[in-house]
Amino acid sequence: MRTPASGGRRAVRVAVATGVAALPLAAVLTVGSAAPLAPPLGACTGPDCPATWPAPNNGDFTGRDSTINVFTGGDYTVNGRAAEAEGKIVALGNLTVEKDGGGVYNMGVVGVGSRVPPPDGSDFVTTGGNVDVRRGNRILIGGSDSHGQAFGNLRHAGGVTGTVNIDPTGRSIQDDDAAAPYRAVLTRIEETSDCVGRATATGTVDISSSTATFTGDGTSARQVFSVTRDLASPTGGQIGLVFTGIPAGATVVVNMLGDSPVINTYTGTALPGDQTTEMRSKLMYNFPTATSARILGSAQFQGSVLAGNPAGTTTIAQAGMNGRVYLAGSLIHTGTGGYEIHSYPFDGDLPECTVTPSPSPTSTSPSPTSSPTSPAPTSPTPPHPTSPHPTSPHPTSPHPTSPHPTSPSPSRHSPSASGSHHHSPSAGASTSSAGPAPSSHHPTWHPSGQPTGHHPGDGGELPSTGAGNAPVVFGLAGVGLLGLGGLAVMAARRRGRHG
Template sequence: MRHGARPKNRMVRYAAVAALVAAPLVTVASIGQADQLAPPLGPCVGDCPNPFPIPPHNGPAAGTDNTINVFVGGSYTVEGRAAEVEGKVVTVKDLTVNKDGGGLFNMGVVGVGSQVAPPPGTDHVTVGGAVDVVTNNRVQIGGGDPARWGNLAYGTTESGTLEFSGPGAARQDPEAIEPYLGLGTVIKGDSTCMAEQTATGTLSVEGNLYTFTGDGHSMRQIFNVDRNIGSDTAAADIVFAGIPAGATVIVNMVGPDPVLIRTNTGSGFPGDQLTDMQPLLMWNFPAATSATISGGAQFQGSIMAGNSAGTLTVSTPGANGRVYVAGNLLQTGTAGTEIHAYPFNGDLPTCGQSPSPSPSPSPSESPSPSPSPSQSESPSPSPSETPEPTEEPTHGERPAPEPSRHKPTGPLAETGSGLVAPVAGAAAVLLGLGAVGVVLARRSRRRH
């Protein structure tokens, strides 16, 4: 096909991407510094509703978002009765849709979700390799209102039934994936960095009640969990306590393989604690070769998996947040598994001088006083599943995106716990730099 025709150009592009990803992150007095994920990852970019409709939402279109909602550094497989994935989807290798008994799988625009889709006329789905929609399956891109249309770009081959709303179409375009090839490295670095942070809180377990208790004041709450949450036979009820308003919450799943979160906590309805936490909640699987999120919940919060040779399986009725996987993604389940488009607005640590991992103490067999657990399940439509290894790992330091596109949130005092006091003789210099930083941050906010 179009392979091999322009090897020199390809090498130049790969070199440029590699150089961009390798660029060091410039920091100012950087111990304990925090940053939001930069476009095309993280917060919403576009006609963004504020606030996002509470999940799951089946009303009219609520806006547009050009940020990637699901990134897969390897292959993306849909099996079981998975139903849909909302928002912009990028997978570096292959996309395979092979649902049990066949049926429809929606991409980009969905029936129930945030109803914030990629901008009309853009690539709602970008696949670096092959697209295989197995016999008796159908994939629809765009949908509902014909004005909410989008395209599919793929790298090698395309087979099976693809349906588009409006003038949307599939096109073979091996170069479409190139701007995204460095993102697996970014995700690996961010995931590793989060796992290197010292815990600010602890996990306690009594029966099926898992209580995460923060320190009550840090604006980045870290939980390093060295065991599974729930089990193959019992779903966990999850509660958070001691979390300040506006704090980013990171749960590092650092236990041995295979790693499991099985929970029925998360309804998406008003008053649900995890629904309120969703935009600032990150579940991180830094090294797992096999990680699974299951149970009867509308799972709240974004998900990051840093092992480029690993596979993340999502089988909950809903997952509300970004899904960023350096390896493979399997979307499956028996009750219409859906991934909905919700941004991650939290601040992540930057590394280079971060402390080494410190797992939260193994859960005590005594309860931790806390609000009663949210439980509830939100069923959803149908389809999803299967993967394979990929991409090159990295470490620690986050590559530098364009500085003007970072969008810090909250005052300087809330950018992280454990900031060191400046040396007396440097106070004036740091004050001046701080003033410049505030101006740049305000300009950056206005751009979003």
């Protein structure tokens, strides 16, 4: 059973807020119908979504995507040799870049990825806290292809310390309410992860010393697997991931249950014909209760990630991460090489939970129930044992040509903790004023999933070479933090730019 300190805590809140507040009855949370993630999460949104998403490349842009690709309810920390994160990025806590030996971290547009950036003039990066770029490091926002620029804004509630390069005509916008439009998104991620984690398994998982085999039932449109062990070798090394019995077009959910689960794999090439490439847009790895989750390996990892514990930290140290990353807690992006997060959509149908009121002992007539779109039998809660951590998490991989990232011990971050160390830009780094910032003005979401009211224009690593157009450079100093709260309930080419 789920421990009271983890999923049970959130389930009680949902039941109380959604059921008991409206009716003087007990309420039961059940897994019933299925639904896609609604904007600004999930599938691509906007008028310029590509009909076909290409494999990671450094060619011309093939479309634009207004959907959030990376969301953290807590802090976003970059260390090791992580290089890039593509697409629209929202961090409700602080954004800190402190790479080993310094260097560049690209955001919004990357040298090699899907090459589907957010719309020009929109907010490419939003933070509810401070932006702290440590000495010797830089953030680059924006990029170009053979036809011209892709440019967007950095919107931040707190201060900016260090060097941030923003391609014209993107701007640095200080906005005390930068996080306000996304607080309900945080709650939705937390509750969706909890609900998905309750779904009854439809298939089995067999984990050997070299391979994890997921065997589906061959018929269900939603294939669910419950994993109570690390997806790693007995010594913590990389293993292969194989799926069988999965109908074409089925949504596949892998629930990683436990406090400290690990995925360490070399599976995934991102090339057409690769099994996980074909599954990518409907493949979701869910960490409903983890306080420390790690996704490690040397692959072009395929599929999206959902993590529901707002006190948790997810460490991503995969050579390429190809899918949405939606975390209620914090993110550490790290690795031993130029590790990257690429923007690819999730358009599968996830389990959906409903609150069913139960009659009180004195009730003389049936109590009303919420009406799901399909029958909603009560699903037993899968077990959540604590996954043991091997003492040597990165032994020699069975995949001889794969590099092995060294995962740091994830540090816990509080969404409301402000950055405490601020350094001046490195010697020789150019800085300039961003000019007068527009008045604080936080966006709202219109039906297409894009924020409005921001700006008139809202609307393994592969090598790269050369530089884009000269960027505008911002080196602002300051400290600030927007406290998080008020949670709602349920609801060209950029070449050679990373260091």
